[in-house]
Amino acid sequence: MNLQSPISNLKFDDKGLLTAIVQDANTHEVLMVAWMNEESLRLTQESKEAWFWSRSRNELWHKGATNGNVMRVREIFVDCDADTLLLKVDPAGAACHTGARSCFYTKMF
Secondary structure (H helix, E strand, C coil): CCCCCCHHHCCCCCCCCEEEEEEECCCCCEEEEEEECHHHHHHHHHHCECEEEECCCCEEEECCCCCCCCEEEEEEEECCCCCEEEEEEEECCCCCCCCCCCCCCCCCC
C-alpha cells in the first residue's frame, strides 16, 4: 500500500513535535532518533536534506550544516498512528555527534 499522508494528518505531541527515526536507505541500519516539528518537516521536504528540532537548544537544526555530514532524504514514511516518522536517508558521514556511524553503538545485552 502506498498512501500519501499530508502534514495535516500528523499527530504532533503537546510540544508540536514528532519522533523521527533515521535509517540508512541502503543498509537499513537505524542511524539516529530525533525530533521534528512542522517547520523542520517542511524544510526537509523542500530541501531533501534532514532538518530537525533540537529540544536542548530549542532551535531548528540542519543535520550536517556544521560538519558536512548531511543526510539526503530519499523517502519519509508515517507510522500507523501518524505520530512517528521514518526517514530513509543517504548519509554523507557519521550520524552521531560522537563521530560514530550510528547513535546506536552501545549494546545493553
